[in-house]
Amino acid sequence: MLRYFLLIVFGVFSTALAAESRPNILWISLEDISPDLGCYGDEQALTPNIDGLAKQGARFTRAFTHAGVCAPSRSGLITGMHPTTIGTHYMRCKGVPPAHVKCFTEYLRGAGYYCTNDNKTDYNFDAPLTAWDDNRAGAHWRNRPDKDQPFFSVINLVSTHESQIRLGEKQQAARREKLAESERHDPAKMVLPPYYPDTPIVRRDLANYYDNLTFTDKRVGEILKQLDEDGLADKTVVFFWGDHGRGLPRGKRWVYDSGIRVPLVIRWPGKIEPASVREDLVCFLDFAPTLLALAGIERPQHLQGQVFLGPEKAKEREYVFAARDRMDETLDIIRSVRDKRFKYIRNYRPDLPYAQDIAYMNEMPTMQEWRRLAAADKLVFPQTIFFQPTKPIEELYDTDKDPHEVNNLADKPEFAAELIRLRAAHEKWRKETGDLGLIPEAVLNEERRPGGKWSVTAAPRIGFAGNKATIACETVGASIAYTHGELKQMGKPLWKLYTGAIEVPTGAKLKTKACRLGYRDSEIVEGSP
Known part of the structure; x- marks a missing residue:
């Protein structure tokens, strides 16, 4: 027997403030x-x-x-x-x-x-x-x-x-x-x-x-x-x-x-x-x-x-995190963690250069000029860093003293404590957030779309009790949109988010569609009271 799921996630709305105070x-x-x-x-x-x-x-x-x-x-x-x-x-x-x-x-x-x-x-x-x-x-x-x-x-x-x-x-x-x-x-x-x-x-x-x-x-x-x-x-x-x-x-x-x-x-x-x-x-x-x-x-x-x-402001955070993965046609895996002063960068593909070819990026005249001068051996430090054949595994920067992040401190003994602290913060973040970056993209794609086939959100089901309509969808995580003849905006149908039973005017035709992120939308289903 098919099981249908209402959008219980929207129960969080019960604590919403009165409209005039929002x-x-x-x-x-x-x-x-x-x-x-x-x-x-x-x-x-x-x-x-x-x-x-x-x-x-x-x-x-x-x-x-x-x-x-x-x-x-x-x-x-x-x-x-x-x-x-x-x-x-x-x-x-x-x-x-x-x-x-x-x-x-x-x-x-x-x-x-x-x-x-x-x-x-x-x-x-x-x-x-x-x-x-x-x-x-x-x-x-x-x-x-x-x-x-x-x-x-x-x-x-x-x-x-x-x-x-x-x-x-x-x-x-x-x-x-x-x-x-x-x-x-x-x-x-x-x-x-x-x-x-x-x-x-x-x-x-x-x-x-x-x-x-x-x-x-x-x-x-x-x-x-x-x-x-x-x-x-x-x-x-x-x-x-x-x-x-x-x-x-x-x-x-x-x-x-x-x-x-x-x-x-x-x-x-x-x-x-x-x-x-x-x-x-x-x-x-x-x-x-x-x-x-x-x-x-x-x-x-x-x-x-x-x-x-x-009034619900949280305690100040200690770190912010960032990631770089495939950029257009070019692969890379880089992670960073930063506090108010120091930045730690972990290069998971140190064998790759910084200045990989990305066709869209290469359209910029600055990039073309930089590449031309690199090929002619006419760059000086720190312009040369970007064209090194490989990257260091780790980078560490004092952003107060070095806002352009060109002086890598990762191998400096006097900064070992900062390196160890930020490295540990990075590893903790990767584990706690379930970082998928080390899983090849093709593997992730196959897990989520076996054989490259997109999943399709199930068609919603409409039930009427008089003029009251309830809508449900069997696809876990689906959200539902609906409209009918009296819902218009600038002469076009206005699709509203379904959060619970709705009143449908007598004679109106209810239209509904279900959506789930990463899936194809369902077909439109129609019904009348």
Whole structure:
């Protein structure tokens, strides 16, 4: 006899606060940026709107992602779990997370929040229909049917992405035309990291990066203005963050601070002191439990982060962890652990060089220039490190004295205690989180999709008692979406998250679909009272 499972996981919603006491939450995310902003003391940056936001809230100086590239980074953000735990750690894989793992937005939706995403997902699994009320370009809090409904809105700005640094000169010039002369960055005045060769091409790329930041800062200002126009600024917690480090070589894709340290600015009127600075360690896995706490929702026990805002704020964490695995077509296995000062890196493939070929990365003029000079033997230390034929097994850096992480202290006797301490923290983390990194990707794929065949979520079953409908699905871990004729948004069906029995208007046709992360969606099932 088939057994059907209701979504009992959504019982956590019973502790939700009254709607009027729950804040709205807005995320403004930028792609591929480090804390290269005026509010972080960067004199090259021209970012007045972001700087203004920091004056109204808190600037976090030690915020980190768990992966230096977008898809694994965003996979951890949306689930509140390490990608290395749930099998979504490879760049652009199609993972199959365990059945209990959900997009945390489902908990918000189940508690009555209107959730929108404009519009990047990139979770290393397909975004389920149940994750968002509106998930598309242009999705916005302004589109919610009930203007008194609390919202969680994400607006992802892509104009700082790696690809935008290397736009053709005609396109880049057109973008610079939108900046005042005083807002444009002079390549000759750029301050380069010491690991880059100092050439006009490299300087041009870095100047483009800063121009893109200034260009995007204007869009941030427009979004904040919309909140003001709607009278919502005092009722909304605003998070501004970048998804990982600079979209330049040895930044993006790496577990150095240039790849995993990100800007994080949060404004929460009446709760966060203006112009405050937070120096505690915060990681992306902390975002999901923190948002649920702000909304008054009990956190599922499987979440691996902790609350860092509000009355339920946890004790400061001691470490943050990060991982690098396959990047596009190139294999590697690297792990890192960092406290407030020291960074430990473990290279599980020390036989591989740092500067492996990644076709997409090689499109960057800086990378081409760096490779050209390496081939001509025209690099000097520390520019040469990236082109060593192998990597050390362990790396240790004092990030206070060596923020660019170029002086490896792992073999220095005076730092042996730090090495042993951080190595032990790394090993403990790997065991406690069930790090899947040493299992070949092909083996993981075969376990989850034998023969390459995708599992399909079972079709939901509808039961009616008068106009009351209950819906169930036999696939463990499935979430259910439904709509009917009276549920519309902008002239299209509005799919809602099923959390319990629903009232279906007489004569309306109920449509329902079941989803599970890493599975194909079920067919749509219809029924009427």
